[in-house]
Structure formats: C-alpha cells, structure tokens
Amino acid sequence: MKKRLELVALVLVICGLLAPDLLAQRRNRNTPESTPKDPLAGISLNGFKFRNVGPALTSGRIADFAVNPDNPSEFYVAAAAGGVWKTTNAGTTFDPIFDNYGSYSIGALAMDPNNHNVIWVGTGENNNQRSVSYGDGVYKSIDGGASFKHMGLKNSEHIGMIVIDPRNSDVVYVAATGPLWSSGGDRGLYKTTDGGDTWNLVLEISEHTGVNEVHMDPRNPDVLYATAHQRRRRQWTYLGGGPESGIYKSTDAGASWEKINKGLPGGDKGRIGMDISPANPEVIYAIVEAQSGQGGFYRSTNRGASWQKMSNHSTSGNYYQEIVADPKDVDRVYSLDTFTGVTVDGGKTFTQLGEQSKHWDNHAIWIDPRNNMHLMEGCDGGVYESFDQGKTWKFFTNIPVTQFYKVSVDNAEPFYNIMGGTQDNYSLHGPSQTVSAHGIISSDWKVTQGGDGFESVPDPVEPNIVYAQSQNGGLGRFDLKSGESVTIIPRPRKGEKEYNFNWDSPILVSPHDHKTLYYAANKVFKSTDRGDSWEVISDELDQDIDRNLLPIMGKVWPMDAVAKNGSTSRYGAVVALDESRLKAGLIYAGSDDGQISVTDDGGQNWFKINSFPGVPANTYVYDLIASKHDENTVYAAFNNHKSGDFKPYVYVSNDKGRTWKSISNNLPEGAVYAL
Structure with a gap:
C-alpha cells in the first residue's frame, strides 16, 4: 500500500513538472545553464482522469438561481465555490457549464427576459465571510451556457446582482460590491448599453464602498434602486459598514441619483437588502444592518421617499441580509438567514419558514411567479425544492459542489x-x-465530526482511527469500527487563560509515533496517548498584536462599529504545524500574524522569526513543510490575499528556520495556500 501511495505521489510530482518554466527553478544558479532533458519524454499520462467519488449525501453553498419563466424545468444554479450548473429536466440531471472559465466562484446570475438563451454570470461570491472566494468579472453566454465570453469588470472580485432592461437586452446593470480585502477595483454600479462591450460607472461612492444590489421598477425600467455597502475584511477583523452605506434612487436610467434614506437608521449602516413587491410595485421592502443593533426591516409605500420601520428583524451582512418578496402576496416576504424567515404582515412579525429534512444557512430563493407554493432554496448544503411553501423539501443530490477545506488519505x-x-x-x-x-454510494461515506470541518488525519498504523476537527479548536477522535466519537480538545490548566484557536487549527500525527499528536492554538500541545491527555510544549507563539488598534479603511474604528470583528477568528494563533520526519522533536509552527517558531528539542526551547525578505509584515503563514530529505531544510507558504495582495510567497530555509529566501521565482500571480 505504501508503495502504491508513493507511486501516486510520484505521478503528482511529475504532473507538476509539466510546466517547463518550473524546471528553471531547479537549476543551480552557480553553474552554467543547459537545456534540461524532458523527464516525461516518451511517457503518456492520458490514462489519468478524475472521477467523482462523492459524497452525494451533501452538496455545497449556493449563491443564486436563474429560471426560465416559460419553462421552469430549465434553470441555472450558481455555486459560491463550484461554478454554474444547468438542468433542462427539472433537476433530474445537472451539467457543469462554467468549468473552463476564469473563476469557480459565482455571485449572481441573470437570464435575458427577451432571449432565455442569453445568460449573464457575475463571478465572486456575493458574501463577506472569512472564507469567501473571489472572481474575475462578468461573463455572458448567448447559447444557453454552451459557451461564455468574458465581458469585463475583471477587478470587481465580487458581483452582487445583475439586472437586464426588458425593453432592450443590450442595457444591463451590474452591482459590483468590489474587492473585500482592499480598496479600489471595479466598484459601484456599472451600466452597458451595447451588450457588455463597454461599461460606464453610473453610481460611484468611494474606493471603499460598492453596490451590492440593484432593482428595477417593473413598470418603468428607468427607475432604479441601488444599495451601497461600505465594508472591508482583513485577516484580523471585519468591518461591516460605515457612513457611506445607504439606498440610492435614479429616475433617468442611472444618469443621476439621489440618496433616499429618510426613516432609516441615522448612524453607520452595513449591508442592505431590498426588493420591490411584484404584487404591488408601490411597496418596497428593505432590510438594514446598522451600528449598535439599530437595524431592522423597513417598508416604503411612496417609492422610497420615506421608510417606515416595521420591526427589528435583521440578519448578518456577512452571510445573508437578502430578501425576496412574494410574487402574489404583497405582505409576504422571505428573509434569507440561518433559518429562513417569512413575514405575512409586511414585516411586522417574522416566523421560520421551516427547515424539515433540510440544510440550514440559506442564501438564495426562487419563487415560482405562477405558483407561489413552489419554491427553490439554495443553502450551504445545496439546492432544495418545495411544492408546499416550505413545509417539506426535496434535496437535489446531484450538484457536487461541497467545499472541502483540506483532504487527506490513509x-x-x-x-x-x-x-x-x-x-x-x-x-x-x-x-x-x-x-x-x-x-461508491452515499452510505459508504461517514460523518466523523459535525460543524464546519477542517483537517482530518488518519492514524497511519490503525486507519480505523481518524482525528477530525470543527471550527475554533473542536477536535474529536473517531473510531470507524465502533462509530464512537471522543472529544479530545486541550483544556486550559488551572489559572491559565483560555486558548486562542483559529477557525482552522492545525493538527499533526507525529511521523515518529502514531499515538503522538500535536495540536495548536496560540500555544502548541502534545499528546502521547491519542489525545486522552495533553501537555503544553510552548508559550504563546503569536506576536501579541491588538487587532482593535489596527487601522482599516484609513482609520481605527470604535468597538461598536458595524459588525466589527464579526465572523472573524481571534487574532494571534498558530495556523501551520509540521514535525521533521528526520528528527523527532524538530517542530515548526507558523502563525496568522506572520511569525514562524522553531524548536528542535520537543518544545523545551523555541526561537521565533517574524521578518522575511520580500514578505509584507504580519503575512499569514499558510503552510510549513519540513523536508523529507534534509534535516536542516523547511519550506513555507505565506498568503497575503486578505490584504488584497495576490502575489505568491514560497520560501525555503536551509538552517532550520533561522534564515529564509524566496523560491517563488516565476510562479504565476495567485496566493499560495498549500505545499
């Protein structure tokens, strides 16, 4: 078995050598360059193909739908991190139609009301959470998804909504929320009048504030409503709003705009979702996130001239804050949330729609305009369909877009x-x-740990033992034979402060003893009995930075700023961990605030380094790999994409981490996540 895995690893290494430019990285810079011999000459790899092995018991996060109004059995599904899928038989089968294009992350879909073969795709998930994926602009298909053409706005990174003028299909509006981790980019409301060949920025707020939604009055397409959202995420924090968030209105197809916030919260606002009631377009709804919990659910009956607060109902601008009005009942509105809320009295009260036999965390909903009992909902678990207005649900098992953080084999x-x-x-x-x-069938797959999962590692000697994680330090030992799960989280010692685990904490089975585990929070832990007991083998290995004193969007924000630090790991934790295969006790630990710590005596003594030539200060250490061939050599991957920096940072040390040099060389633009 070991030989087979070694062969698989060798094949993967050979595949990596296919790019001829990479050969240059392996040349000795002190010797004359010569043309290297192609190691793959005469070898065919055509027999290696991917196959789907599951799991089909779940799917993944869904961002949007586009349904043919004349034939609801034809529809498109946008996955937050899995491309675009199409069905022409009501979901009996789905085809992936976007795998060969520039982004796997999708935020918005739109179908041309005049030609249902014209499909617009806005890339980059339309949410703001810590693990959000980014895109590369807008695409268009004129053949029902058989092919797509990139239409621009490449630097938008996140598209919130696309609307097409029903009078003229060449007129399209794109709500570009813009980059989440940096300022600038393609941000605001864009309009094309030539089918996407050119774009005009018709609503620009600032370098920090984009437009997350745009809505068109169904009676007069020149009347537009746009919601502006000021937000920024960094590794250490999230700031979900500011003074620039608000609602805007145009009555001349975007040529001019006015802010229409009378009746809305007066302080800083966050993400705003809205919808115009199809049953009565005089009624407009808005769900508003605001500072100090002052947000709520609002209604306007005078085309946005003023807003009436109906209730305190609001959700999270990180993940949700979207509403959809029922096409037949003016008082019925759905609010996407962990559990979808629904009001039948215009927003005065909300109840849960119902999640029976269904995954939670809902992000998209479609209501059949001809039969409002018929719903489709997209959530973190995939696509569900209901024919009784949410009382019961059918799950589509055939959209394989589960988002795996990390994968391993035994x-x-x-x-x-x-x-x-x-x-x-x-x-x-x-x-x-x-x-x-x-x-392979669904029952062959087993759940080894609940919640969000991260690393799962097997016992290399006894593969029936699996160590599996959940968020913020959750850790369990699962026995595949008995089905028993034991929680083995390290607990603070008497008088010790609570440990600071990252959302995705590193775990390691020692290559020298299969019963020895290493785990890390802001400290490193060691167990020699498979996690039944732990010892702390380090002091705090972060840089002890107070994240609340760091500037974001040009200033330090108060603690009551909108959603400050929301859905963000506490700063200062070990996030990468490895032990040398050549020397027991030689351990490397990398932190989320840019520090690498090293011990070569099992944790009795540590030294730390937090300055690396060419790497921005405090850059996340995403991966550390101790060489399998040289005790003194270790590799590191730094990832700075949460500062808007997508450069690859791959480094090597030949003296056990004391000094480092870049080996990124000619790697293409793109943040590095793993080695």
Whole structure:
C-alpha cells in the first residue's frame, strides 16, 4: 500500500513538472545553464482522469438561481465555490457549464427576459465571510451556457446582482460590491448599453464602498434602486459598514441619483437588502444592518421617499441580509438567514419558514411567479425544492459542489480512504473504491465530526482511527469500527487563560509515533496517548498584536462599529504545524500574524522569526513543510490575499528556520495556500 501511495505521489510530482518554466527553478544558479532533458519524454499520462467519488449525501453553498419563466424545468444554479450548473429536466440531471472559465466562484446570475438563451454570470461570491472566494468579472453566454465570453469588470472580485432592461437586452446593470480585502477595483454600479462591450460607472461612492444590489421598477425600467455597502475584511477583523452605506434612487436610467434614506437608521449602516413587491410595485421592502443593533426591516409605500420601520428583524451582512418578496402576496416576504424567515404582515412579525429534512444557512430563493407554493432554496448544503411553501423539501443530490477545506488519505487496504473537512457540511470519510457493482454510494461515506470541518488525519498504523476537527479548536477522535466519537480538545490548566484557536487549527500525527499528536492554538500541545491527555510544549507563539488598534479603511474604528470583528477568528494563533520526519522533536509552527517558531528539542526551547525578505509584515503563514530529505531544510507558504495582495510567497530555509529566501521565482500571480 505504501508503495502504491508513493507511486501516486510520484505521478503528482511529475504532473507538476509539466510546466517547463518550473524546471528553471531547479537549476543551480552557480553553474552554467543547459537545456534540461524532458523527464516525461516518451511517457503518456492520458490514462489519468478524475472521477467523482462523492459524497452525494451533501452538496455545497449556493449563491443564486436563474429560471426560465416559460419553462421552469430549465434553470441555472450558481455555486459560491463550484461554478454554474444547468438542468433542462427539472433537476433530474445537472451539467457543469462554467468549468473552463476564469473563476469557480459565482455571485449572481441573470437570464435575458427577451432571449432565455442569453445568460449573464457575475463571478465572486456575493458574501463577506472569512472564507469567501473571489472572481474575475462578468461573463455572458448567448447559447444557453454552451459557451461564455468574458465581458469585463475583471477587478470587481465580487458581483452582487445583475439586472437586464426588458425593453432592450443590450442595457444591463451590474452591482459590483468590489474587492473585500482592499480598496479600489471595479466598484459601484456599472451600466452597458451595447451588450457588455463597454461599461460606464453610473453610481460611484468611494474606493471603499460598492453596490451590492440593484432593482428595477417593473413598470418603468428607468427607475432604479441601488444599495451601497461600505465594508472591508482583513485577516484580523471585519468591518461591516460605515457612513457611506445607504439606498440610492435614479429616475433617468442611472444618469443621476439621489440618496433616499429618510426613516432609516441615522448612524453607520452595513449591508442592505431590498426588493420591490411584484404584487404591488408601490411597496418596497428593505432590510438594514446598522451600528449598535439599530437595524431592522423597513417598508416604503411612496417609492422610497420615506421608510417606515416595521420591526427589528435583521440578519448578518456577512452571510445573508437578502430578501425576496412574494410574487402574489404583497405582505409576504422571505428573509434569507440561518433559518429562513417569512413575514405575512409586511414585516411586522417574522416566523421560520421551516427547515424539515433540510440544510440550514440559506442564501438564495426562487419563487415560482405562477405558483407561489413552489419554491427553490439554495443553502450551504445545496439546492432544495418545495411544492408546499416550505413545509417539506426535496434535496437535489446531484450538484457536487461541497467545499472541502483540506483532504487527506490513509493507508487502508485493499482500497485507501479519503477524508476531509468541509464548509458547514461536517468532516467526511469515504472509500476511494469498493467491490460493489454499484460503485461508491452515499452510505459508504461517514460523518466523523459535525460543524464546519477542517483537517482530518488518519492514524497511519490503525486507519480505523481518524482525528477530525470543527471550527475554533473542536477536535474529536473517531473510531470507524465502533462509530464512537471522543472529544479530545486541550483544556486550559488551572489559572491559565483560555486558548486562542483559529477557525482552522492545525493538527499533526507525529511521523515518529502514531499515538503522538500535536495540536495548536496560540500555544502548541502534545499528546502521547491519542489525545486522552495533553501537555503544553510552548508559550504563546503569536506576536501579541491588538487587532482593535489596527487601522482599516484609513482609520481605527470604535468597538461598536458595524459588525466589527464579526465572523472573524481571534487574532494571534498558530495556523501551520509540521514535525521533521528526520528528527523527532524538530517542530515548526507558523502563525496568522506572520511569525514562524522553531524548536528542535520537543518544545523545551523555541526561537521565533517574524521578518522575511520580500514578505509584507504580519503575512499569514499558510503552510510549513519540513523536508523529507534534509534535516536542516523547511519550506513555507505565506498568503497575503486578505490584504488584497495576490502575489505568491514560497520560501525555503536551509538552517532550520533561522534564515529564509524566496523560491517563488516565476510562479504565476495567485496566493499560495498549500505545499
């Protein structure tokens, strides 16, 4: 089995050498360059193809729908991190139609009301959470998704909504929320009058504030409403609003705008969602996030001239804060949330729609305009359909877009197993192959840990033992034979402060003893009995930075700023961990605030380094790999994308971490996540 895994690893290494430019990185700079011999000459890799092994028991986060109004059995599904999928048979089968284009992350879809073969795709998830994926602008298909053309706004990174003028299909509005981790970019409301060949920025707020939604009055397409959202996320914090957030209105197709916030909260506002009631377009609804919990649910009956607060109902601008008005009942509005809320009295009260036999965390909903009992909802678990207004749901198992944070394999025979942690869909464990004529089925997959999953690592000697994580330091030991799960989280000692675990904490089985584990928060822990007990083998290994004193959008914000630090890991934790395979006790730990700490005596003594040539200060240490061939060599991947920096930072040290040099060389633009 070990030889087979080594062969697989060798093939992957060979595949990595396919790019000829990478060969240059392996040349000795002190010797004359010569043309290297192609190691793949005469070798064909055409026999290696990907196959889907599951799991089908869950799917992944859905961002939007586009449904053919004349034929609801044809619809498109946008996945937050899985491209675009199309069905022409009401979901019996789905085809991925966007795999060959520039972004796997989708934020918005729009179908041309005049030609249902014209589909617009806005890339970059339309949310603001810590693990959000970014995009590369807007695409258009004129053949029902058979092909797409990039239409611009490449630096928008996140598209919130797309609206097409029903009178003229060449007139399209795109709400570009803009980059989440930096200022500038393509940000604001854009308009094209030539089908996307050129764009005009018709509503510009500032370098920090974009437009997350745009709505068109169905009676007069020249009347537009746009919601502006000021926000910024960095590794250490999230700032969900500011004085520039608000609602704008145009009555001349975007040529001019006025701010229409009378009756809304007067302080800083965050994300605003809105909708115009199709049942009575005189009624407009808005859900407003605001400072100090002053947000709520609002209604206007005078085309936005003033707003009446109906209730305190609001959700999270990180993940939700979107509403959809019922097409037939003016008082019925759906509010997407962890549990979808619904009001039947115009926003005065909300109740839960119902999540029976359904995944939570809802991000998109479609209501059949001809039958408002018929719903489709997209959530963190995939797509669900209801024909009784949410009382019961049918799950589509055939959209494989589960978001795996990390994946590993074991040494089981005759077939190795695959395991990993997923975004909001647990930690999962399944076979790479079975002897069944039916192949791998859902029941072959097991849930080893609940919650959001991250690293799952097997015992290399006893593969029935799996260590699986959940968010913020959750850790369990799962026995595949018995089904028993034991919580093995390190607990603070008497008088010790609470440990500071990252959302995604690192775990390691020692290569020298399969019963020895290493785990890390702001300190490193060691267990020699599979997690039944732990010892602390380090002091705090972060730089002790107070994140609340760091500037964002040009200033230090008060603690009551909108959603400050919301859905953000506490700053200052170890996030990368490895032990040398050549020397027991030689351990490397990297932190989220840009520090690498090293011990070569099992934790008795540590030295720290937090300055690396060419790497911006405090850059996240995403991965550390101790060499399998040289005790003194270790590799590091730094990732600064949460500062809007997408350069690759790959470094090597040949003296056990004391000095470092870049080996990024000619790697293409793009943040590095793993080695």
